[in-house]
Amino acid sequence: MQLAVNKGPFETDIVPERRDVAQVADRSIGRVLACNGARATIGTTLPRSGTPGPDTWTIGRMISINLGRSRIVGIVYEIRAVKESWDEQADNAVHIDVELLGEVLDNEGGRPYFQNGITTYPAIGAIAHRIRAGDLALVHDLGARTGVAIGHLTQDATIPATVCIEDLLSRHFALVGTTGVGKSSAVALLLRKAVAARPKLRVLILDPHNEYAHAFPDKAVTVDAQSLDLPFWMFRLEEFADVVFRGRPAPDEIDILREIVAAARARYRAPSAQDLTRDLGTSLLKRPLDPNAPRDTAPKPGASGDTPVPYRMTDAFAVIDELTGLHEIRYPRAALRSLKVRLEALYGDPRYHFMFARANLVESMAPVIGQIFRIPQHGRPICVFQLAGLPADVVNSVASVLSRVAFDLAMWSQGSFEVLLLCEEAHRYVPADQALGFAPTRQAIARIAKEGRKYGAYLGVVTQRPGELDPTILSQCSTIFAMRLANDRDQQIIRSAIADASTSTISFLSSIGNREAIAFGEGVATPMRMRFAELAPHELPAMAGASVQDGAGRREPGLEELVNRMRGGSW
Incomplete structure (x- = not known):
């Protein structure tokens, strides 16, 4: 049965929509007014009385354009009124600009699937509306790849945000965002998912703030200045x-x-x-x-x-x-x-x-490598290497040694030992300015980024200033989780690092909420705006198990004890 839809001057025959019984009937129908191949403009009206329904024509939300046999998927990046003023006495015409991402098609068996790119462009007058929940799930479906849920889509909390751990690790990943948006908790979540999916994986965290030990009480060992043996x-x-x-x-x-x-x-x-x-x-x-x-x-x-x-x-x-x-x-x-x-x-x-102190008690690197790279694991595949307690003069050299050994371990084991090196505050070790930083550290990390995949040496990069990070390192990270970034230069770096990081998508980075991210690259099916799952309090990173605000309830050390700590004494 054909259904004639009359919407102003347009009248078009379309195939009836196959929405679920629970699907919202009014999905803000509009019409395509213009299309240039990459973007389209949709015209609709907003009523003079009342407000639009939830999630209707919202910036960053996905919509679909019904072509009958297929549905084009787009993302809203601008909404504007046609008139310069708002009319309280009549309906108001509104234009919605969307970027076209792909289309949902039916295969020979009648099962729908999503593909990137557009084969059939919408005609003027084609109907556009808020995307169906089923189509939204298809857009972010990993297909034959195995995925794990790390949160949910911002647009629909009932749809999980999934990533392919295999591609996330083997092609390296980066997580960027300004201070306070939830980077550390997102990293902790990703690492928990990674070691659960890859039980043989060894993870070494270069932790400059001593905050990750609290996040893995059951999965990690902590190495600090007192427990470390790294012979000169x-x-x-x-x-x-x-x-x-x-x-x-x-x-x-x-x-x-x-x-x-x-x-x-x-x-x-x-x-x-x-x-x-x-x-x-x-x-x-x-x-x-x-x-x-x-x-x-x-x-x-x-x-x-x-x-x-x-x-x-x-x-x-x-x-x-x-x-x-x-x-x-x-x-x-x-x-x-x-x-x-x-x-x-x-x-x-x-x-x-x-x-x-103990450098000449052993004549082999085996105990050192065994402790830091968890050989054997004993059920704790993560090593949190706390750098905050080390003298500032030695941090770069220690990071260089650890990065170099991580690559050598994976290479000489012929891939039987998979190692993930996670660099927190990575712009310290591989800054964009070649004159800054420590050359051996840069070379060791760059070697993992460029050659590590062949041997099972993986790289995770975490930074709040991607603009200060070596762009070569960032470009080697094929999956990027971009959290809130207010700096224009940082946004431009992300746009240049990821091919499918479109202008409209990147524009959201300055305003997305805490724990939200836009994920791009090989580890996801298509760029998605998602919210990371919330961790239990005992799984959250913290400064030595407590935030700075908790310091009021902690014992205040005496002056001699404090000086002893500052001089490298026992904690």
Whole structure:
């Protein structure tokens, strides 16, 4: 049966709508007045008395345009009255501008499905209305891909917002938003869903604010400055030099440190005092090695400045003393003395005990990697690495070591160990300005972003200032959750990073609510405006288990205890 609909000057025959019994009868019918292929303008009237129904012609909501055999789906991005003033005595004409996203079609079996892009454009006069709940679910259906619910659609709370964890992880993801919009709780939710869907996944969180330990009481171990063992000999030369020279080394100082480390490694591995003297002399005098020399005079394995082979700081001090006492001085004695003072200060500083105090109790990286990367998991696949308790001078180097080891672990295990590195406040480690940040950290994170997928090393990026993040890193994140962003430059970065981040969609970022996000990319079926599910109070991130506002009810430490904490003492 055909139904004639009379709406002003238009009269069109359309197929009867197959709405559910519970479907709202009035879905704000309007008519297409213009279409340019990417956008359409819909004309309708609003009554002079009363207000429109809920969710009717609202910015950011999806609508459909009925073509009979198909229904075009669009998103509202602007609403305006035709007249410049509002008439209280008569109905008012309104124009709604929508961006066309795709269309709902029926397959051969009569089952509807959604496809991106438009094959048949609407004619002038085609009927437009609020989208059906069934069609809205189809638009965000992942199809054959397995999805997990992380919340619900903003437009319809009965429809779950689903993501494909496989694509979310393997193609990397980013979550951006200004302070206070719920980024941390959204991250906690995503990580819980990820480890539930991928039981073998290991997650390492670089936590600069010490807030995530409270979010995973049953899934995570916490590593802080007191429980951490990250031996100094695991640091590459550039990473160790950044700690020693506070990021401002002179060229001669790097050369001295390189030679000292190489000699100390050789001394540590020397089988006898005689071999030690011979190896040390060869290193210090820089004599060419004899290719026909006996085996015990050849360079020992791992004697370079970058291979993670143990050595002792006492040997490094001895090497400096011997270099200083040589008759033929290649380095200024003042530089040698200055380096020794720096190393001795680090070695005796309680804030650096995680690097030096227990460094020579083990000769293998295995315990360190096992603790940080959860091998074996023992039911706790997440490691919250608290950076706030570390000296500021060492944070970049520690992040570099952890990022590098994460990639190496996945690569050399041939993908049997899947590792997700989550970088909170990622703009600190990979800033947009190449002159800022620490080059080894940038290189290690960039390597995961560019090559990690092949080996099972994944990257999660969290930042409140995407405009300050290296755009290359953000472009490697194929799924982005954009929460509220008021800065125009930050919005522009998101628009340029994601191909389907249209102008109309990005314009919502300055006004969406807390826990809301617009999700783009490979992990979702189509760009969607959604609200993250609310976590239980014991699953929310917090500062050491309590917010700053809760501090009024906490014990106030004494002055000596507070000073001890600030100097790196026990908490």
